[in-house]
Amino acid sequence: MTKPGRFRVTGVSLIHHQRLSTRPDLLALQARFPDHYPVLLESAASHPLTGRYDILPAFPEVVLEADGRGEGFLAELDAACRAEPMLAERPGLPFQGGWVVYLGYELAGAIEPRLMLPRSADDGLPMALAWRCPAALIHDHVLGETWAVAERSGDVDRLLADLVNTPARAAAVLPACHIQEADPSLHFEAIARAQRYIQEGDIFQANLSRLWEGEFSAPVVPEALYARLRQCNPAPYAALMRWGECAVLSSSPERLLQRAGAWIQTRPIAGTRRRAQDPAEDRALAEELVVHPKERAEHVMLVDLERNDLGRICQPGSVRVVERLQVETYAHVHHIVSAVEGMVRPEVGVAALLSALFPGGTITGCPKVRCMEIIAELEGVARGPYTGSIGYISRDGRMDFNILIRTAVL
Numbered sequence: 001m002t003k004p005g006r007f008r009v010t011g012v013s014l015i016h017h018q019r020l021s022t023r024p025d026l027l028a029l030q031a032r033f034p035d036h037y038p039v040l041l042e043s044a045a046s047h048p049l050t051g052r053y054d055i056l057p058a059f060p061e062v063v064l065e066a067d068g069r070g071e072g073f074l075a076e077l078d079a080a081c082r083a084e085p086m087l088a089e090r091p092g093l094p095f096q097g098g099w100v101v102y103l104g105y106e107l108a109g110a111i112e113p114r115l116m117l118p119r120s121a122d123d124g125l126p127m128a129l130a131w132r133c134p135a136a137l138i139h140d141h142v143l144g145e146t147w148a149v150a151e152r153s154g155d156v157d158r159l160l161a162d163l164v165n166t167p168a169r170a171a172a173v174l175p176a177c178h179i180q181e182a183d184p185s186l187h188f189e190a191i192a193r194a195q196r197y198i199q200e201g202d203i204f205q206a207n208l209s210r211l212w213e214g215e216f217s218a219p220v221v222p223e224a225l226y227a228r229l230r231q232c233n234p235a236p237y238a239a240l241m242r243w244g245e246c247a248v249l250s251s252s253p254e255r256l257l258q259r260a261g262a263w264i265q266t267r268p269i270a271g272t273r274r275r276a277q278d279p280a281e282d283r284a285l286a287e288e289l290v291v292h293p294k295e296r297a298e299h300v301m302l303v304d305l306e307r308n309d310l311g312r313i314c315q316p317g318s319v320r321v322v323e324r325l326q327v328e329t330y331a332h333v334h335h336i337v338s339a340v341e342g343m344v345r346p347e348v349g350v351a352a353l354l355s356a357l358f359p360g361g362t363i364t365g366c367p368k369v370r371c372m373e374i375i376a377e378l379e380g381v382a383r384g385p386y387t388g389s390i391g392y393i394s395r396d397g398r399m400d401f402n403i404l405i406r407t408a409v410l
Helices: 026-032 073-082 105-111 153-164 184-199 222-232 279-291 293-311 350-357 368-379
Strands: 016-019 039-042 053-058 062-066 098-103 128-133 135-140 145-150 177-181 212-216 237-243 246-252 255-260 263-267 269-274 320-329 333-343 389-394 399-402 407-409
Touching: 016 153, 026 039, 026 053, 026 135, 026 153, 026 222, 026 237, 039 098, 039 389, 053 128, 053 153, 062 073, 073 098, 073 105, 073 128, 073 350, 135 153, 145 153, 184 368, 222 237, 222 246, 255 350, 255 389, 263 293, 269 279, 269 293, 279 293, 279 320, 279 333, 293 320, 293 333, 293 350, 350 399
Parallel strands: none
Antiparallel strands: 016 145, 039 053, 039 237, 053 135, 062 128, 098 128, 098 389, 135 145, 177 212, 237 246, 246 407, 255 263, 255 399, 263 333, 269 333, 320 333, 389 399
Protein backbone atom coordinates (compact mmCIF):
# COMPACT_ATOMS: atom_id res chain seq x y z
CA MET A 1 0.00 0.00 0.00
CA THR A 2 0.96 3.64 -0.17
CA LYS A 3 0.81 6.64 2.11
CA PRO A 4 -0.67 9.22 2.04
CA GLY A 5 -3.15 8.03 -0.57
CA ARG A 6 -5.53 10.92 -1.13
CA PHE A 7 -5.68 12.81 -4.39
CA ARG A 8 -8.14 15.22 -5.95
CA VAL A 9 -9.64 15.99 -9.35
CA THR A 10 -8.71 19.57 -10.19
CA GLY A 11 -10.93 20.03 -13.24
CA VAL A 12 -8.31 22.41 -14.64
CA SER A 13 -8.35 22.67 -18.43
CA LEU A 14 -6.55 26.00 -18.91
CA ILE A 15 -2.79 26.11 -18.37
CA HIS A 16 -1.23 29.44 -17.49
CA HIS A 17 2.21 30.07 -18.95
CA GLN A 18 4.62 32.97 -19.07
CA ARG A 19 7.88 33.29 -20.94
CA LEU A 20 10.76 34.56 -18.81
CA SER A 21 13.11 37.25 -20.06
CA THR A 22 16.21 35.57 -18.60
CA ARG A 23 17.25 31.97 -18.00
CA PRO A 24 17.09 31.13 -14.29
CA ASP A 25 19.47 28.82 -12.47
CA LEU A 26 17.12 25.92 -11.77
CA LEU A 27 19.65 24.16 -9.56
CA ALA A 28 20.02 27.26 -7.37
CA LEU A 29 16.23 27.48 -7.11
CA GLN A 30 15.97 23.86 -5.99
CA ALA A 31 18.76 24.39 -3.46
CA ARG A 32 17.01 27.45 -2.02
CA PHE A 33 13.53 25.86 -1.83
CA PRO A 34 13.88 22.05 -1.79
CA ASP A 35 10.35 21.59 -0.42
CA HIS A 36 8.96 23.51 -3.40
CA TYR A 37 11.04 21.62 -5.98
CA PRO A 38 11.74 18.00 -4.97
CA VAL A 39 13.06 16.86 -8.37
CA LEU A 40 15.13 18.57 -11.06
CA LEU A 41 15.11 16.91 -14.49
CA GLU A 42 17.88 18.18 -16.75
CA SER A 43 19.24 17.60 -20.22
CA ALA A 44 22.83 18.52 -19.50
CA ALA A 45 23.94 17.08 -22.87
CA SER A 46 21.82 19.12 -25.28
CA HIS A 47 20.35 17.28 -28.27
CA PRO A 48 17.22 18.29 -30.23
CA LEU A 49 15.62 14.86 -29.69
CA THR A 50 17.02 13.41 -26.47
CA GLY A 51 18.28 16.45 -24.57
CA ARG A 52 15.99 19.36 -25.28
CA TYR A 53 14.34 20.32 -21.99
CA ASP A 54 15.20 21.07 -18.38
CA ILE A 55 12.12 20.72 -16.16
CA LEU A 56 11.74 21.81 -12.54
CA PRO A 57 8.28 20.67 -11.34
CA ALA A 58 6.95 22.81 -8.51
CA PHE A 59 4.77 22.97 -5.41
CA PRO A 60 3.90 19.31 -4.69
CA GLU A 61 0.34 19.01 -3.37
CA VAL A 62 0.04 15.25 -2.91
CA VAL A 63 2.74 12.65 -2.32
CA LEU A 64 2.28 8.93 -2.92
CA GLU A 65 4.82 6.84 -1.03
CA ALA A 66 5.35 3.10 -1.44
CA ASP A 67 5.90 1.01 1.65
CA GLY A 68 6.64 -2.68 2.12
CA ARG A 69 7.12 -4.34 -1.26
CA GLY A 70 5.34 -1.51 -3.04
CA GLU A 71 2.14 -3.38 -3.84
CA GLY A 72 -0.58 -0.99 -4.89
CA PHE A 73 1.70 1.95 -5.68
CA LEU A 74 1.36 1.80 -9.47
CA ALA A 75 -2.38 1.10 -9.23
CA GLU A 76 -2.88 4.15 -7.02
CA LEU A 77 -0.80 6.32 -9.34
CA ASP A 78 -2.82 5.01 -12.29
CA ALA A 79 -6.10 5.85 -10.54
CA ALA A 80 -4.87 9.36 -9.75
CA CYS A 81 -3.92 9.96 -13.39
CA ARG A 82 -7.24 8.62 -14.70
CA ALA A 83 -9.20 10.78 -12.23
CA GLU A 84 -8.08 14.01 -13.88
CA PRO A 85 -9.29 15.32 -17.24
CA MET A 86 -6.77 14.98 -20.06
CA LEU A 87 -5.29 18.18 -21.47
CA ALA A 88 -4.38 18.82 -25.10
CA GLU A 89 -0.67 18.70 -25.91
CA ARG A 90 0.93 22.12 -26.21
CA PRO A 91 4.07 22.32 -28.40
CA GLY A 92 7.14 23.40 -26.46
CA LEU A 93 5.66 22.59 -23.04
CA PRO A 94 6.33 18.91 -22.30
CA PHE A 95 5.00 19.18 -18.73
CA GLN A 96 1.64 20.87 -18.03
CA GLY A 97 1.25 19.85 -14.44
CA GLY A 98 1.04 16.23 -13.38
CA TRP A 99 3.16 13.69 -11.53
CA VAL A 100 6.89 13.42 -10.94
CA VAL A 101 7.80 9.83 -10.18
CA TYR A 102 10.70 7.92 -8.62
CA LEU A 103 10.84 4.13 -8.90
CA GLY A 104 13.42 2.17 -6.94
CA TYR A 105 14.70 -0.99 -8.60
CA GLU A 106 13.09 -3.28 -6.01
CA LEU A 107 9.62 -2.10 -7.08
CA ALA A 108 10.06 -4.84 -9.69
CA GLY A 109 9.07 -7.25 -6.92
CA ALA A 110 5.58 -5.72 -6.89
CA ILE A 111 5.35 -6.02 -10.68
CA GLU A 112 6.59 -9.64 -10.80
CA PRO A 113 5.34 -11.30 -7.57
CA ARG A 114 7.53 -14.38 -8.07
CA LEU A 115 10.63 -12.24 -7.53
CA MET A 116 12.13 -12.45 -4.05
CA LEU A 117 14.31 -9.35 -4.15
CA PRO A 118 16.44 -8.10 -1.24
CA ARG A 119 14.81 -5.62 1.09
CA SER A 120 15.10 -2.04 -0.06
CA ALA A 121 18.48 -0.46 0.47
CA ASP A 122 19.09 1.19 3.86
CA ASP A 123 19.34 4.67 2.35
CA GLY A 124 16.34 6.43 3.90
CA LEU A 125 14.36 6.32 0.66
CA PRO A 126 10.96 4.69 0.09
CA MET A 127 10.73 2.08 -2.65
CA ALA A 128 8.81 4.53 -4.84
CA LEU A 129 7.50 8.10 -4.70
CA ALA A 130 5.20 10.29 -6.75
CA TRP A 131 4.58 14.01 -6.30
CA ARG A 132 1.54 15.76 -7.81
CA CYS A 133 2.97 19.07 -9.05
CA PRO A 134 0.68 21.74 -10.55
CA ALA A 135 3.46 23.97 -11.89
CA ALA A 136 6.95 23.93 -13.38
CA LEU A 137 9.77 25.94 -14.87
CA ILE A 138 10.83 24.62 -18.28
CA HIS A 139 13.92 25.56 -20.26
CA ASP A 140 14.06 24.72 -23.98
CA HIS A 141 17.68 24.26 -25.09
CA VAL A 142 16.75 24.34 -28.78
CA LEU A 143 14.84 27.62 -28.72
CA GLY A 144 16.72 29.13 -25.78
CA GLU A 145 13.46 29.91 -24.00
CA THR A 146 12.35 29.46 -20.39
CA TRP A 147 8.69 29.23 -19.43
CA ALA A 148 6.76 29.29 -16.17
CA VAL A 149 3.81 26.90 -16.45
CA ALA A 150 1.00 26.39 -13.94
CA GLU A 151 -2.55 25.15 -13.58
CA ARG A 152 -3.40 28.27 -11.57
CA SER A 153 -2.22 31.79 -12.30
CA GLY A 154 -1.28 32.25 -8.66
CA ASP A 155 1.34 29.53 -8.99
CA VAL A 156 3.02 31.46 -11.81
CA ASP A 157 3.31 34.33 -9.34
CA ARG A 158 4.80 31.95 -6.75
CA LEU A 159 7.39 30.77 -9.26
CA LEU A 160 8.39 34.33 -10.05
CA ALA A 161 8.57 35.21 -6.35
CA ASP A 162 10.86 32.24 -5.67
CA LEU A 163 13.12 33.37 -8.50
CA VAL A 164 13.39 36.85 -7.02
CA ASN A 165 14.30 35.37 -3.63
CA THR A 166 16.97 32.98 -4.93
CA PRO A 167 20.56 34.24 -4.66
CA ALA A 168 23.16 33.34 -7.24
CA ARG A 169 24.71 29.94 -6.64
CA ALA A 170 28.33 30.20 -5.54
CA ALA A 171 30.88 27.75 -6.89
CA ALA A 172 31.40 25.09 -4.24
CA VAL A 173 34.62 23.26 -3.44
CA LEU A 174 33.94 19.63 -2.63
CA PRO A 175 35.82 18.14 0.32
CA ALA A 176 38.07 15.13 -0.12
CA CYS A 177 36.30 11.81 -0.55
CA HIS A 178 37.62 8.39 0.40
CA ILE A 179 36.24 5.72 -1.95
CA GLN A 180 35.70 2.23 -0.62
CA GLU A 181 35.30 -0.44 -3.28
CA ALA A 182 33.50 -3.68 -2.57
CA ASP A 183 35.79 -6.71 -2.59
CA PRO A 184 36.56 -7.30 -6.31
CA SER A 185 36.96 -11.04 -5.77
CA LEU A 186 33.28 -11.30 -4.83
CA HIS A 187 32.33 -9.60 -8.09
CA PHE A 188 34.56 -11.91 -10.13
CA GLU A 189 33.01 -14.90 -8.37
CA ALA A 190 29.53 -13.60 -9.24
CA ILE A 191 30.59 -13.24 -12.88
CA ALA A 192 31.79 -16.84 -12.95
CA ARG A 193 28.50 -18.05 -11.48
CA ALA A 194 26.54 -15.98 -14.01
CA GLN A 195 28.58 -17.57 -16.79
CA ARG A 196 27.60 -20.99 -15.49
CA TYR A 197 23.94 -19.99 -15.59
CA ILE A 198 24.45 -18.98 -19.22
CA GLN A 199 26.19 -22.25 -20.06
CA GLU A 200 23.36 -24.19 -18.43
CA GLY A 201 20.75 -22.33 -20.49
CA ASP A 202 19.05 -20.37 -17.70
CA ILE A 203 19.80 -16.99 -19.26
CA PHE A 204 21.50 -15.46 -22.30
CA GLN A 205 23.18 -12.56 -20.49
CA ALA A 206 23.08 -10.73 -17.17
CA ASN A 207 24.01 -7.22 -16.10
CA LEU A 208 25.80 -7.50 -12.75
CA SER A 209 26.75 -4.49 -10.65
CA ARG A 210 28.66 -3.84 -7.44
CA LEU A 211 28.51 -1.24 -4.72
CA TRP A 212 30.97 1.65 -4.31
CA GLU A 213 30.81 3.85 -1.22
CA GLY A 214 32.52 7.13 -0.49
CA GLU A 215 33.00 9.12 2.72
CA PHE A 216 33.57 12.86 2.49
CA SER A 217 35.85 14.61 4.95
CA ALA A 218 33.20 17.30 5.54
CA PRO A 219 29.45 17.71 4.94
CA VAL A 220 28.43 17.98 1.28
CA VAL A 221 25.53 19.92 -0.20
CA PRO A 222 23.70 17.73 -2.76
CA GLU A 223 23.50 20.55 -5.31
CA ALA A 224 27.28 21.03 -5.20
CA LEU A 225 27.98 17.36 -5.82
CA TYR A 226 25.37 17.21 -8.57
CA ALA A 227 26.86 20.29 -10.25
CA ARG A 228 30.26 18.57 -10.32
CA LEU A 229 28.70 15.38 -11.69
CA ARG A 230 26.89 17.38 -14.37
CA GLN A 231 30.11 19.16 -15.31
CA CYS A 232 32.21 15.98 -15.50
CA ASN A 233 29.63 13.79 -17.21
CA PRO A 234 26.92 15.79 -19.00
CA ALA A 235 24.01 13.54 -19.94
CA PRO A 236 20.57 13.95 -21.53
CA TYR A 237 18.55 12.38 -18.68
CA ALA A 238 20.14 13.88 -15.59
CA ALA A 239 18.22 14.29 -12.34
CA LEU A 240 18.57 15.50 -8.77
CA MET A 241 15.92 14.27 -6.32
CA ARG A 242 15.60 15.49 -2.72
CA TRP A 243 13.75 13.49 -0.03
CA GLY A 244 14.30 14.58 3.55
CA GLU A 245 17.99 14.25 4.29
CA CYS A 246 18.56 11.99 1.25
CA ALA A 247 19.36 12.89 -2.33
CA VAL A 248 19.61 10.90 -5.56
CA LEU A 249 22.01 12.32 -8.14
CA SER A 250 22.09 10.96 -11.68
CA SER A 251 23.72 11.83 -15.00
CA SER A 252 22.06 9.08 -16.98
CA PRO A 253 22.47 8.72 -20.75
CA GLU A 254 19.59 6.23 -21.06
CA ARG A 255 15.88 6.70 -21.57
CA LEU A 256 13.52 4.04 -20.25
CA LEU A 257 10.51 5.42 -22.07
CA GLN A 258 9.03 8.48 -23.70
CA ARG A 259 5.36 8.79 -24.57
CA ALA A 260 3.86 11.45 -26.85
CA GLY A 261 0.27 11.02 -27.98
CA ALA A 262 -0.38 7.35 -28.69
CA TRP A 263 3.29 6.56 -29.39
CA ILE A 264 5.80 5.26 -26.90
CA GLN A 265 9.54 4.85 -27.43
CA THR A 266 12.38 3.22 -25.53
CA ARG A 267 16.09 3.74 -26.29
CA PRO A 268 18.17 0.76 -25.10
CA ILE A 269 21.91 1.25 -24.63
CA ALA A 270 24.16 -1.80 -24.81
CA GLY A 271 27.78 -1.77 -25.90
CA THR A 272 30.49 0.58 -24.65
CA ARG A 273 33.98 1.75 -25.50
CA ARG A 274 36.15 4.33 -23.77
CA ARG A 275 36.96 7.68 -25.37
CA ALA A 276 40.49 8.51 -26.51
CA GLN A 277 42.20 11.89 -26.55
CA ASP A 278 43.62 11.32 -30.03
CA PRO A 279 40.79 11.96 -32.58
CA ALA A 280 41.88 9.16 -34.90
CA GLU A 281 42.02 6.62 -32.08
CA ASP A 282 38.68 7.88 -30.77
CA ARG A 283 37.03 7.32 -34.16
CA ALA A 284 38.62 3.88 -34.43
CA LEU A 285 37.23 2.86 -31.03
CA ALA A 286 33.73 3.94 -32.05
CA GLU A 287 33.97 2.10 -35.37
CA GLU A 288 35.29 -1.06 -33.70
CA LEU A 289 32.46 -0.97 -31.16
CA VAL A 290 29.66 -1.03 -33.69
CA VAL A 291 31.10 -3.90 -35.77
CA HIS A 292 32.23 -6.11 -32.87
CA PRO A 293 30.30 -9.42 -33.10
CA LYS A 294 29.80 -9.79 -29.35
CA GLU A 295 28.59 -6.21 -28.91
CA ARG A 296 26.20 -6.47 -31.86
CA ALA A 297 24.79 -9.80 -30.69
CA GLU A 298 24.21 -8.50 -27.15
CA HIS A 299 22.61 -5.31 -28.40
CA VAL A 300 20.28 -7.03 -30.86
CA MET A 301 19.19 -9.45 -28.13
CA LEU A 302 18.23 -6.55 -25.86
CA VAL A 303 16.44 -4.74 -28.68
CA ASP A 304 14.35 -7.88 -29.16
CA LEU A 305 13.61 -7.90 -25.42
CA GLU A 306 12.38 -4.29 -25.63
CA ARG A 307 10.26 -5.13 -28.68
CA ASN A 308 8.66 -7.90 -26.65
CA ASP A 309 8.02 -5.57 -23.69
CA LEU A 310 6.40 -2.97 -25.95
CA GLY A 311 4.35 -5.69 -27.62
CA ARG A 312 2.57 -6.28 -24.30
CA ILE A 313 0.99 -2.80 -24.36
CA CYS A 314 1.00 -1.74 -28.03
CA GLN A 315 -1.28 -2.25 -31.00
CA PRO A 316 -0.48 -5.47 -32.90
CA GLY A 317 1.93 -4.78 -35.73
CA SER A 318 2.84 -1.27 -34.54
CA VAL A 319 6.13 -2.07 -32.76
CA ARG A 320 9.14 -1.17 -34.89
CA VAL A 321 12.84 -0.39 -34.59
CA VAL A 322 13.30 3.19 -35.82
CA GLU A 323 17.01 3.57 -34.98
CA ARG A 324 19.31 0.59 -35.10
CA LEU A 325 22.87 0.20 -33.79
CA GLN A 326 23.72 3.90 -33.71
CA VAL A 327 26.87 5.11 -31.93
CA GLU A 328 26.29 7.95 -29.45
CA THR A 329 29.33 9.69 -28.00
CA TYR A 330 29.49 11.09 -24.48
CA ALA A 331 32.19 12.74 -22.40
CA HIS A 332 33.97 9.52 -21.47
CA VAL A 333 32.47 6.69 -23.55
CA HIS A 334 30.91 5.64 -26.85
CA HIS A 335 27.64 3.68 -26.63
CA ILE A 336 25.58 1.64 -29.08
CA VAL A 337 21.97 2.87 -28.99
CA SER A 338 18.78 1.82 -30.76
CA ALA A 339 15.23 3.16 -30.57
CA VAL A 340 12.11 1.00 -30.51
CA GLU A 341 8.61 2.44 -30.64
CA GLY A 342 4.99 1.35 -30.82
CA MET A 343 1.43 2.67 -30.63
CA VAL A 344 -0.07 2.16 -27.17
CA ARG A 345 -3.47 0.46 -27.03
CA PRO A 346 -6.19 2.91 -25.88
CA GLU A 347 -7.09 1.00 -22.70
CA VAL A 348 -3.51 0.85 -21.39
CA GLY A 349 -2.96 3.06 -18.36
CA VAL A 350 0.10 4.24 -16.49
CA ALA A 351 0.36 1.13 -14.30
CA ALA A 352 0.31 -1.33 -17.20
CA LEU A 353 2.70 0.80 -19.21
CA LEU A 354 5.30 1.09 -16.46
CA SER A 355 4.87 -2.56 -15.50
CA ALA A 356 5.65 -3.64 -19.06
CA LEU A 357 8.90 -1.70 -19.32
CA PHE A 358 10.25 -1.37 -15.77
CA PRO A 359 12.98 -2.10 -14.97
CA GLY A 360 14.78 -1.63 -18.27
CA GLY A 361 16.05 -4.80 -19.89
CA THR A 362 19.51 -3.36 -20.51
CA ILE A 363 20.22 -3.29 -16.77
CA THR A 364 18.88 -6.77 -16.05
CA GLY A 365 19.63 -9.03 -19.00
CA CYS A 366 17.65 -11.57 -20.96
CA PRO A 367 15.22 -13.11 -20.15
CA LYS A 368 14.35 -10.31 -17.78
CA VAL A 369 12.59 -12.00 -14.87
CA ARG A 370 15.01 -14.92 -14.57
CA CYS A 371 17.92 -12.48 -14.78
CA MET A 372 16.47 -10.45 -11.91
CA GLU A 373 16.26 -13.60 -9.81
CA ILE A 374 19.90 -14.42 -10.55
CA ILE A 375 21.02 -10.82 -9.97
CA ALA A 376 19.34 -10.86 -6.54
CA GLU A 377 21.14 -14.11 -5.72
CA LEU A 378 24.57 -13.00 -6.95
CA GLU A 379 24.61 -9.36 -5.82
CA GLY A 380 23.00 -10.13 -2.46
CA VAL A 381 22.00 -6.54 -1.66
CA ALA A 382 19.24 -4.21 -2.77
CA ARG A 383 20.07 -1.84 -5.61
CA GLY A 384 17.74 0.88 -4.32
CA PRO A 385 17.70 3.84 -6.73
CA TYR A 386 20.40 2.33 -8.95
CA THR A 387 18.85 1.05 -12.21
CA GLY A 388 15.47 2.35 -11.07
CA SER A 389 13.93 5.36 -12.79
CA ILE A 390 12.92 9.01 -12.42
CA GLY A 391 10.52 10.77 -14.76
CA TYR A 392 7.25 12.61 -15.19
CA ILE A 393 3.65 12.07 -16.30
CA SER A 394 2.12 15.24 -17.72
CA ARG A 395 -1.62 15.86 -17.71
CA ASP A 396 -1.58 15.83 -21.51
CA GLY A 397 -0.44 12.19 -21.40
CA ARG A 398 3.20 12.79 -22.21
CA MET A 399 5.73 10.81 -20.21
CA ASP A 400 9.53 10.69 -20.04
CA PHE A 401 11.52 8.40 -17.71
CA ASN A 402 15.23 7.70 -17.47
CA ILE A 403 17.14 4.67 -16.23
CA LEU A 404 19.10 5.56 -13.10
CA ILE A 405 22.63 4.67 -14.12
CA ARG A 406 25.69 6.88 -13.47
CA THR A 407 23.89 7.48 -10.19
CA ALA A 408 24.80 8.14 -6.55
CA VAL A 409 22.82 8.37 -3.31
CA LEU A 410 23.91 11.00 -0.79
